[in-house]
Amino acid sequence: MGVVAGCSLTSQDLRSGGVLKPEQANMDVLFYSIALDVDFINNSINGHAVVTFDFEDTAEGILLDLWHGLQVRKVEVNHLDVSFEHTKDDLLKIGYDITFPAGKYEVKVHYGGKPAKAENPPWKGGFQWEKDSRGNHWMAITCQGEGGKIYFPCKDHPSDKPDLGAELIITVPEDLVVAGPGMIESHTIENGKATWHWKTHYPISNYSIVFNVGKYVLAERDYETRNGNKVPMHFYILEENIQKADKHLTLLERSLGVLEKYFGEYPFADEKVGIVETPHLGMEHQTMNAYGNKFRYQTIGEVDFDWLMHHELGHEWWGNKVFNRDWAHMWIQEGICSFGDALFTLEYAGQEAYNRQMRMTARNVKNQLPIIPGEVADSDEVYQPDIYGKGAFFMHTLKYILGNELFFRILLDFIHEPAYTYIHPVDTDDVEQYFSLRSGQNLKPIFDFYLKTTKWLEIEIRQNEKGAYEARLANFDGVLPMEFETDKGVIKTKLGQDWETIPSSIYPVADPEGYYLKKVK
Numbered sequence: 407m408g409v410v411a412g413c414s415l416t417s418q419d420l421r422s423g424g425v426l427k428p429e430q431a432n433m434d435v436l437f438y439s440i441a442l443d444v445d446f447i448n449n450s451i452n453g454h455a456v457v458t459f460d461f462e463d464t465a466e467g468i469l470l471d472l473w474h475g476l477q478v479r480k481v482e483v484n485h486l487d488v489s490f491e492h493t494k495d496d497l498l499k500i501g502y503d504i505t506f507p508a509g510k511y512e513v514k515v516h517y518g519g520k521p522a523k524a525e526n527p528p529w530k531g532g533f534q535w536e537k538d539s540r541g542n543h544w545m546a547i548t549c550q551g552e553g554g555k556i557y558f559p560c561k562d563h564p565s566d567k568p569d570l571g572a573e574l575i576i577t578v579p580e581d582l583v584v585a586g587p588g589m590i591e592s593h594t595i596e597n598g599k600a601t602w603h604w605k606t607h608y609p610i611s612n613y614s615i616v617f618n619v620g621k622y623v624l625a626e627r628d629y630e631t632r633n634g635n636k637v638p639m640h641f642y643i644l645e646e647n648i649q650k651a652d653k654h655l656t657l658l659e660r661s662l663g664v665l666e667k668y669f670g671e672y673p674f675a676d677e678k679v680g681i682v683e684t685p686h687l688g689m690e691h692q693t694m695n696a697y698g699n700k701f702r703y704q705t706i707g708e709v710d711f712d713w714l715m716h717h718e719l720g721h722e723w724w725g726n727k728v729f730n731r732d733w734a735h736m737w738i739q740e741g742i743c744s745f746g747d748a749l750f751t752l753e754y755a756g757q758e759a760y761n762r763q764m765r766m767t768a769r770n771v772k773n774q775l776p777i778i779p780g781e782v783a784d785s786d787e788v789y790q791p792d793i794y795g796k797g798a799f800f801m802h803t804l805k806y807i808l809g810n811e812l813f814f815r816i817l818l819d820f821i822h823e824p825a826y827t828y829i830h831p832v833d834t835d836d837v838e839q840y841f842s843l844r845s846g847q848n849l850k851p852i853f854d855f856y857l858k859t860t861k862w863l864e865i866e867i868r869q870n871e872k873g874a875y876e877a878r879l880a881n882f883d884g885v886l887p888m889e890f891e892t893d894k895g896v897i898k899t900k901l902g903q904d905w906e907t908i909p910s911s912i913y914p915v916a917d918p919e920g921y922y923l924k925k926v927k
């Protein structure tokens with residue numbers, strides 16, 4: 407317990423996920439309740455957290471994760487004090503002298519201290535204690551890479567969301583506002599302090615169970631979803647920026663429209679669409695997305711667009727509704743979400759602009775490491791730029807292979823499958839098998855090629871002895887649709903490992919629109 411001499415007091419080397427600890431495989435988390443008093447003078451937190459979970463089998467002790475830099479004072483299991491040990495490698499071992507039969511447990515951990523400061527949020531996360539331009543306190547938490555354990559006791563693995571949601575009961579100076587996930591249950595003021603009770607009933611990833619504090623004003627507007635449901639849009643914006651709120655909500659509405667068109671109804675329609683202004687760039691915090699792009703808009707077609715807000719919003723579908731079983735499959739969240747960014751261009755600037763954007767995406771693909779580094783990976787092992795761009799481009803390739811109509815129908819159906827959403831994590835096999843089954847095509851070779859290798863598709867073109875052009879795929883075991891620009895215009899054909907004649911009297915240009923990550927020889 408307490409800080410062990412020589413241990414790092416930063417979150418620098420914290421990672422989340424990876425190999426599921428055997429003691430935690432037996433645990434199904436049901437609910438997190440976190441009640442903390444935030445001290446802006448000492449930059450510390452103090453309070454308790456209750457983890458409610460089921461043991462599927464008998465267990466010898468309870469293992470939770472909690473960053474070692476926080477101090478645990480007391481632990482209760484079902485209201486009885488129990489022994490515990492808080493180790494320097496961020497484990498909280500509870501009741502290791504007790505046998506716990508299968509069943510439901512409530513573990514209450516009393517703790518506090520100075521949480522780790524964010525080194526480079528949101529990428530190297532932690533707590534960020536800032537001031538806005540008027541000198542008001544402004545605090546944010548990011549912990550996608552570090553895990554919820556950076557400030558609350560939890561089962562730190564992406565596969566297990568609390569089935570029944572989470573609540574945050576946060577006490578701050580009374581002039582400050584706390585913004586969190588779900589809906590406000592209550593806001594009470596006592597002795598100069600305000601307590602904000604936020605609660606969500608949706609399953610939620612640990613890294614989304616965070617709160618933000620600032621001198622916020624609430625800007626709101628109702629949004630009517632694609633299915634005709636009314637959802638409040640809530641923007642917690644710094645008082646100093648309130649005049650920018652109205653336009654920003656218009657952009658939010660527009661982004662919602664595009665994402666709903668391709669991915670279906672906003673997934674958290676029973677609660678809210680939330681954004682909160684943060685001192686870091688942004689993060690996909692479910693129903694309270696962090697926004698720190700400072701209202702720097704670009705123009706797409708004729709309209710203003712905020713790429714950061716749109717991207718984090720896209721994660722409500724890919725990341726929050728659909729989430730990965732293991733960080734090894736993080737491309738599903740980042741790649742498909744980034745593809746959703748390009749769909750805004752498709753919608754507001756047209757096919758040509760969208761194709762151009764995808765060609766630019768292709769140029770930025772590194773192809774140095776496979777997107778899926780192995781069957782199991784922690785948050786650090788998987789993180790690299792290609793999970794975004796190459797992942798998005800893979801969707802572009804798949805869309806070409808299947809054709810727009812079939813591709814979008816399968817994608818839309820996938821995200822409406824109860825087995826792949828909300829509480830059920832997915833991996834790449836789930837996505838591949840669904841697309842293969844629904845399309846009647848074996849897509850495993852192309853999934854593997856893009857996601858598990860760093861190869862570029864090699865298209866060989868030659869002139870045979872009769873002077874005719876021929877082409878084939880040199881390093882892909884399968885047949886793919888392919889276009890060639892010839893003197894007779896663009897022709898569509900199918901290409902495999904056998905030479906295919908390309909009817910052209912000039913050297914044909916393979917894949918002129920750029921549907922593949924390729925090299926032409």
Ligand SMILES: [Zn+2]
Nearest residue numbers: 717721740743
């Ligand atoms: Zn993202």
